[in-house]
Structure formats: C-alpha cells, structure tokens
Amino acid sequence: MITWNNLDKLTSYQELEKTESVDLAAVMAGENGAERVKNYSVPMAEGLAYNYAAKKVDDTVLAALEKLAEEAQLTEKFEALYNGEVVNTGEKRLVLHHMTRGQLGDAVEADGVDKRTFYVEQQKKIAEFANKVHAGEITNGAGEKFTTVVQIGIGGSDLGPRAMYLALENWAKKNDTFKMEAKFISNVDPDDAAAVLNSVDVAHSIFVLVSKSGTTLETLTNESFVKDALKNAGLDASKHMIAVTSETSPLAKSDDYLAAFFMDDYIGGRFSSTSAVGGAVLSLAFGPEVFAQFLDGAAAEDKLSLNKNIKENPEMLDALIGVYERNVLGYPSTAVLPYSQALSRFPAHLQQLDMESNGKSVNRFGEPVDYVTGPVIFGEPGTNGQHSFYQLLHQGTDIVPLQFVGFKNSQIGTDVVIQDSTSQQKLCANVAAQIVAFACGKEDENRNKNFEGGRPSSIIIGEQLTPASLGALLAHFENKIMFQGFLWNVNSFDQEGVQLGKVLAKRVLAHETDGALRVFSDLLNI
C-alpha cells in the first residue's frame, strides 16, 4: 500500500534533520580520505561508477537516508510507475519512458495495445527507415541520397536529442558508424531557422518534425519556414520531411510526410530521448545499432534503480543526498560539470530535465508544500568552467553542490604529450584536483588566497563516453530526478508552469491586451 506524504511529515526526515553535519574537509583529509574514496563508490552500468566520497555524508547520515528511502517508499513508487499506475496525476497519465528501453515489470496495456510492443515497433520502424535512407533506397525527389538530417523541435524534442547527438558525434566518426550530420532548429527566432537553412544543402536534407501534440507553436512555425525554403529551392517538401508525433495528432496521417513515427502521452518531452523523439534523428545520424546500444545502456542503469539497498542504487542514493543538501543543508543550486567536451550540452538537457520536473510549489494533490523543492541547475564542461565561474564555486559566499563526470579515455584518441602527460591525463588530473580542492580547501594567512573547503561534490567516472555509457548516464539522472520528485511528493511529470506565458503571448499576437502588456507590446513593435 503506497502512501504519498509530504517530505516534512516523514519521521525519518525529521530524524535526518537532527543528524550532525559532516566536516567534509576533516573527513577527506589523509588516509581517512583515501578510504572514503575507495569505499564511497557505487558501481553503475556500462563501467561507470558513482563516487560520493566528497559529499557531506557519513554512516549516520547514510543510515538516516536509508530510512528515508524506506519510509518514502521510493522502490514501491518506482514499481508502481513502471507497472503502469497513473503517477502523473495532474495530467492523469501513465509514465512509461522506461519502457522505451526495457520491460522492468508487468506488461502494461494502454490505448488497447501492449506498450512495450508499441515502443519496440516504433524503434524497428525507425531502424528500417534509417537503413533504407543509408542504403539509398529512400532518397530525395531526384533519387539522390540524403546527407544531412535536421531536427525541428523545441524543449524535450531539442535539448535531449541535441545533447545526445553532440555526445556521440566524434565517437561515431571514430568508430565508422557516422552516417550523416545532424542540425537542429528550435527557437521561434526566425534567425535560428534561417541560419540553419543557410548552412545546409536543403536538396539533400531530410527534416524530422517533432511535436507530440502536433500543435507546438515554435515547431509548426519552423516547419513552415522549412517548407518555404524547400519550395523556393523547387523541391517537394513531402519528399524531405518525416514526423515524430502521437498517433492522435494532426501530423500522424498527413501526406505531408515521407513517414511518421510515434510516441504517446506517457512519454514526457524531457524524458523522450530514448523514444522515437531521439530515435529518429540519432538512428539517421549514427545508424540504428548505435541507438540500440544507447537504449541498452539506459535499460541496464534502470535495473540498478530497482535495488532497495541505497548503496547498490546510484540513482536513489544521488537523489537522497541531493534532497539532504537542498532541504537540510539549504543549498539552492547545483552545478553539473562534465569533464568531456562531447557533453557540452548535457548540462542544458539536465537543466530542463531537473528544473521542469521538480520546480514545483505544490504537492501531487495540489497543496502548497512547506519546504523547498527542485534547485537551480547549471553547468558547463571542464576544464572550461575552471577559467570561468569556478571562482564563485571556490570562494563565493554560497555553497553550490557539484556533480562531476569524467572518463579515463577520450573518444577520438588523438592526443599530444606536453610536460610528460597527455591532454587526457591533464583533463583527468584537473577533475581529481578540483574535487579535493573543493572538499579540503587550503588555509592561507592572506584571506584572499584562503580556501575554506567544505564544498561537496560527487563524480561519475567511466571508461569512455560511448552510446551505452551515455545511455546509462542519462538514465541515472532521469531516475535520480524521479526519486527526488517522490521525496518532495510533487508530480515530476507535468509542467503547468509553462501555460500562462503561452496564453498571454497569444493575446499579445491577437492585440487583445491592456495595461503593462499593451505597453510592452508597443515597445517591442508587435
């Protein structure tokens, strides 16, 4: 029997609040620190490991977090979710994105079909389509092969697929699975579509229109933009476009598209990278086998999220520590810092995933909560960030918990030895150094050069960023955020906060405004 309680009503949370806080600089010093780094590590899928040695936890705090996980029924709630309960209570929907990559529990039937079968079928259809495009069986109107794929989508139809594409582009080129370049059009700013269209050979481009509802303003506007460009180039737009949408959308059975691939209402936009939304563009760019490996990595990580023991469940542990930092220690933001240029847009994707899921003030019953929920998420790749905002992270007045990611090996493998080390070694040396610098600090009589330390971080360490390890990494954060939503007792799967702006923008465009909105409209020449 599952009960949905607010965080501050849980006995175990009240106990957690009473635990003594850990002196991070002290516990990370000397051989004790070395032991922590060895022991405070949870294996993840695909050779990754979640290391939380530099978090402000000890056996006492971990025991309290374990109790919290139990009392909040995190495992039971996850089970309910993947077994098809209506966990998205706001929109009254199932939450099935895990099923795009595996069958974790019972078969789930909805809309008259077995959903796992449905998602697998879509993936197969995409694979067949992509293979035909790569083989030159599906071509442009002149019978020539497509050389570029352009995704038209915004939010979850853009950030996730774009971040995953960038994460694997160099890997695919190095491993001879690169099929075609991908570009992305998202913003309603006309310069976005115009610049992308100016940069591609439209005659050899295939466009993927992605909108679940088939009604997203930006996406439909950009579709028209693209159709104009195709028409102006004397091309038949319907020979250049495919759609990824829901079966019930106006796009689903339109003759305007070469093909349509489906997702459904049970896949939130920000959780759709492993559905047809990511599948179409990634399969066209890298081949369906690469996309399948990505799914396998995500599925393998999902299985770890089932573990009841928080020391064997990296997602649950990460979630619990995050809530401890946010609600007990009072830290308002979190930085995501991948030491991998390929993950340059991964923080932007996590920013959506996290802030749109858990940036809520009411619980799942619509009652205001008396505690803070989702933090601000931001980040850039290291070492770049070190030469930018790390100053504040080290010496600012607020403490910002940090999530590092690092890999032992680069993707391309070209490297150079300077001062007896490779660039890859320098990259890894920097992330190791940062963790210890943040945790331990360094005293200096000159207070301007003093580092207080006590700034917590965790790191996910992997062998290499591959399709499979990327899938595991993505699933880690998706599931972490889900568990945090359970802890905060919010609905992580709706986004009512985006509605008001849409309504008012329509009013502006219809010139049905007054007061401040009318004057702003005038100032902006609308």
Add this chain to the structure above:
Amino acid sequence: MITWNNLDKLTSYQELEKTESVDLAAVMAGENGAERVKNYSVPMAEGLAYNYAAKKVDDTVLAALEKLAEEAQLTEKFEALYNGEVVNTGEKRLVLHHMTRGQLGDAVEADGVDKRTFYVEQQKKIAEFANKVHAGEITNGAGEKFTTVVQIGIGGSDLGPRAMYLALENWAKKNDTFKMEAKFISNVDPDDAAAVLNSVDVAHSIFVLVSKSGTTLETLTNESFVKDALKNAGLDASKHMIAVTSETSPLAKSDDYLAAFFMDDYIGGRFSSTSAVGGAVLSLAFGPEVFAQFLDGAAAEDKLSLNKNIKENPEMLDALIGVYERNVLGYPSTAVLPYSQALSRFPAHLQQLDMESNGKSVNRFGEPVDYVTGPVIFGEPGTNGQHSFYQLLHQGTDIVPLQFVGFKNSQIGTDVVIQDSTSQQKLCANVAAQIVAFACGKEDENRNKNFEGGRPSSIIIGEQLTPASLGALLAHFENKIMFQGFLWNVNSFDQEGVQLGKVLAKRVLAHETDGALRVFSDLLNI
C-alpha cells in the same frame, strides 16, 4: 576622498533594508502597470533601453538606492578606476579595459607609455593585418588566402570572443562584411582540438593563440596539438599562427608566429573582448570596421555609466537593483534570458564575467564580509528556455530574478507569416508575455495551475542586434558588475579562487599526491 566600506556598514544600506517591499503583482496591474512600463525606462546607447518596470522597486526604494549610490561613492570609484588608480588591489594592477574603446578621463601612463595610445595602436595593427589577410597579401605558405580563423584560448580568451562572434555571424553575412568563419579551441580535453581540427581545412586556417601570460596550460597544450596537425599536413606552423599576449610574455617576440598583438596586465581576461583578445579574431572574421563599430557601441555605453543620476545611468541602476534583490530580498541566483538565438552564448560569457568578478567572500582588504556577494548566473535563449527551465522560474519554491533582452528586428530578415504574425513578432510577443506572467501571475482554484506572480524581471529592448548595440550591451553588463563589486566592497578584478585547483592538478600529474587525491588519480588512470 574615497573610502572603501563594507555594504552593511553604510547608513543608506541599513535604510534600504527598512523600506517596505513592493507588491509587484499589484503595482504591475491595470493602468498603473502601463504607466510603470512607460516611465521605468532608462535610455541606453545605440537605441537600447533598460526597462525595470517589473522590478520590485518604487519611488521609496529608488530613493534609498540613490542614497546608497552616493554613500558608496559609485561614481567616484568609477572615476578613480578609469583615471588609473590601482583598483585591483589584490594583484596591484590598474583596471583599464574601458580604455580599449575610449578615453573617459585623464590620460593614464603606465609601463612608460600612454595606455590609450597603446590600445589604439594594437587595434590599428590588427586592422592592418586583417586587411592584408582579406586582400590576400598575407597568405599561407603556398600563397593562398586563409579561409578560416581558429582561436585557441580559454576562459576570457574564449567565452567573450566566441559569444561576440556568434552574436554577429549572421548579421555580418547579411550585411556583406563576413570575411571568414571562426572556430574556437578551448578545453584541454583532446577531443575538443581534434574535433575542431577535423572540421577545418588546416592548410587555409590561421590560428590565433591567446594567452596573456603565455603560460596557460590548456592553451599551450592546444597550441602543440595544432602545431602537430600542421606539421602532419606538411605545413610550416609559423606561417599559420599569430599570438595575442602581453609584451612581456614568452610568446611576444617568438619566431613561431606571423605576428603578435598585445594586451597587458590591466585588462582582465573576462573584460578583454574589446581588447586585442576579441579584436584579432573578430577583425579577421568580420573586418576591422565591424570591430570598430563594436568598440564605439561599448564606448557610448561607458559614457552613460558616468551619470550621477541613477535614472540616467542604466548600469548603476541595474547594479543597485541587483544588490537589493541579492542582499535585502535574498534571491540567490539570476537568469539571463536573451530572446535572440544569436546571443546563445552570451549568458555563458556573463556567467564568467559576473561569477568570476564578484564570487568572493572577502572584501578588498582581505577581510571576510558578513553578507552574500555575487549570485549564481545562468541562462539560455528564449523561447527555448520557455520549454525547459521556465517551469521552475514560474512555479518553483525559490524566486529567481530575470534579465531579459529583446530586439524588434531579426538579423537575417527572412521570416514567415503563420496565423497572421511573423516569427519575429511571435518571439517578441513571448518575451512581453513572460514579463507580465512572472510579475502578475494568475490565480487558479486548481493550485497546480496557479501562478503566484511577484517574480521580478527587467528587459533591455533594442532595435536590432548589431555590432554597435552588441558593444553597448556588453559594456552595460561589464559596468553593472563593476558597480556591484564597489557596493559589495570586493575586488572584482582578481580570481584567486582558481589557483588551488591548478596547484593540485600539477601535483597529480607529477604523481606527488597522497590520501584522497592519490586514490582519485588511480581511479581516473592518471
């Protein structure tokens, strides 16, 4: 006589703390709101305007802020800075980046030369060099024209120039001043350099090595990476590289470079976009006239920063409101949200500019301060962000002040009419709608659809993003951050917080570690 006092010691600050907070939703409603939008606007240079109608200020708060500006001697401190006082007390340096674009006050002599003359000479040298490259008078070893410029730099030598390049790329193409594509190598991750080198025609590329000290680890490593690539292609590296550095650096007089252009110790990396650091790459990419317009825009905005009246000084007003939000209202972060795809990396640049300048815990005398200083800065372009993290901004438990930027006209001018409006109108309608949605909210019986409002924002509105308006926009934020540093009484021009990580990374690479650092080094295979 200037006195440097901590913020909380100022009488006017204590008075500010006692002012009654403004009910933003109430004051922005109805015709009162319309009047605010008309009146709460400060003209900026180059047709821009700073509108603060949706900030939590009224006549009482503004009067208190005006007193604070006076007591904190903001104008006098700015005067001292541009007249050549050693304002960067930590590093004992002058702060002269304003002089790269104009002469605000007295002539300043340092290192035996007039500094304005020195910066102008560098700009001229760059202009001549760039013109010769464009005319085919300076070529590669085979006598062929260069077609691509690649900047090698990190931090301030990367983020600012890259953001400015992206901001003007489409404008330059549209206005026939586009000379060559620019690429950027920054990260020590070997995949960064390898991927950029794989994407360019090295035989026709000119590389700009940017390092003030000539000792930046990442930059020197990437230089070797590039030299290897040139050598492997059978090319003479010295015919493909120029340096931007200080006159005293090892790079200054090396035969390894076609030419060297200089900045000096009085230009902080994050304030160097208007110096040779931005000048070389932007002049090569767009022509020196475009770079000159960019400087003129910045200089025009600098002049407005001289005004004592805060209602005629957009930078000072913005700074004061920011400190009020941070220290009195207690908001820990700020989002920068340009409604312009061309400004996609402008928030990342501001993130460095702001967080590296004011993320400090000690005052300019090295004494700990008893109040919070620089906030976390993050952001992405609109409308993209609306489909991502805006959920938290609208309905999260923390209030995040917002800085919008919007332009009446697009850069490329290609557009499409859907449902009776252009994409540009939709873009502008969205930013107008967001300001009002955040400020006023909307009540709903369903608390999940309820918007509390009271979330403050300001907007900078311009005609179009051009070289000149971009310069003004950049100077606005540079000067705002400077004024905030004065208010917090911190040294905004050093960055001691980046040192410890560098020291520890060297130790890791030399295998001179113990404890936690040794184990992390092992885990990362260093």
